[in-house]
Amino acid sequence: MNLNALQILSAFIVLFAVIDILGSIPLILNIKKQGNKINAFQASSISLLILLLFFFLGEPLLGLFGVDISSFAIAGSFVLLVMAFEMIFGINIFKHEDSPTGATIVPIAFPLIAGAGSFTTLLSLRAEFDSINIIIALFINILIVFFVLKSTNKVEKIIGEGGVYLLQKFFGIILLAMAIRLFLSNFANLLTQFLPALKG
DSSP states (O other), rough: OOOOOHHHHHHHHHHHHHHHHTHHHHHHHHHHHHTTTOOOOHHHHHHHHHHHHHHHHHHHHHHHHHHHHHHHHHHHHHHHHHHHHHHOOOOOOOOTTOOOTTTTIIIIIIIISSEEEEEEOOOOOOTTTTHHHHHHHHHHHHHHHHHHHHHHHHHHHHHHHHHHHHHHHHHHHHHHHHHHHHHHHHHHHHHHHHHHHOOO
């Protein structure tokens, strides 16, 4: 075990940027307005469990199904794309009315918090930092996620309906841009893998 404050801070900043729970506030409010319930503790706990499982077992697990990280990330980009369309155009694509957990598990825990971006990031961090430091950084991020999910209604009261509407449109475009970037970067990775094989 090699605790390193600098590694923890670096891993925290990277994960915080990727999870982007503050930027997801408009999306969370939009999901709640559709009548879906979100359990902050359950969503945070499930997200942490999924991320920890993927941290230790993700690469070999995907390998069992013949799926690489780039392909997985591309699949995740399509989910983000759908969520962005919901926010920008005010349409309702995800349906959760029949689920006893509401939107807690899908799409909040997965793929909003524990999604392709965070999966890929965790695997990338493993190559640079000690596992214990990454896990601590992840745990701190999930604590922040919990408090944000608990206080989204307070945020709505502070900024008002007009503010929420503007934020939904703005962050919908940001989410759309993230989905496109995630798709293009990983599609480029796949091309570099398959082009030599095709030429051969």
